[in-house]
Amino acid sequence: MTARKSHRAVMAELLLLAAPTSIRVHHDDDGSISITFAAIAELRAWLDGAGLNAPDLLTAEREHTDNDGRPVRSMHAYPTWHGWEIYADATEAIDVAPLDPETVTALTGLVA
Numbered sequence: 001m002t003a004r005k006s007h008r009a010v011m012a013e014l015l016l017l018a019a020p021t022s023i024r025v026h027h028d029d030d031g032s033i034s035i036t037f038a039a040i041a042e043l044r045a046w047l048d049g050a051g052l053n054a055p056d057l058l059t060a061e062r063e064h065t066d067n068d069g070r071p072v073r074s075m076h077a078y079p080t081w082h083g084w085e086i087y088a089d090a091t092e093a094i095d096v097a098p099l100d101p102e103t104v105t106a107l108t109g110l111v112a
Helices: 007-017 040-049 101-111
Strands: 022-026 032-037 059-065 071-077 084-093
Touching: 007 022, 007 032, 007 040, 032 040, 040 071, 040 084
Parallel strands: 032 084
Antiparallel strands: 022 032, 059 071, 071 084
């Protein structure tokens, strides 16, 4: 295990490598950091840039629906980085097919 860097040093390096949408430092569990990214590609780019994207990295990906019923894809990664346990995640919407012409006509009729 590597010596733990200060959380300020880790934050500085994180911000130089990526643009996360949320960062939370948890001191109550002996020090972990939660990092949220806007897109899965951004999470993967950070893992690559930080040298963490290795075959033995614990990750999970899945497609599901969010609380509003919209289809989403999410990824979670759990590396140890500079002595800190990291909980990184990203969730993004899945493109849905456009409405077929019959449905558009039927909905248009309801609006009129």
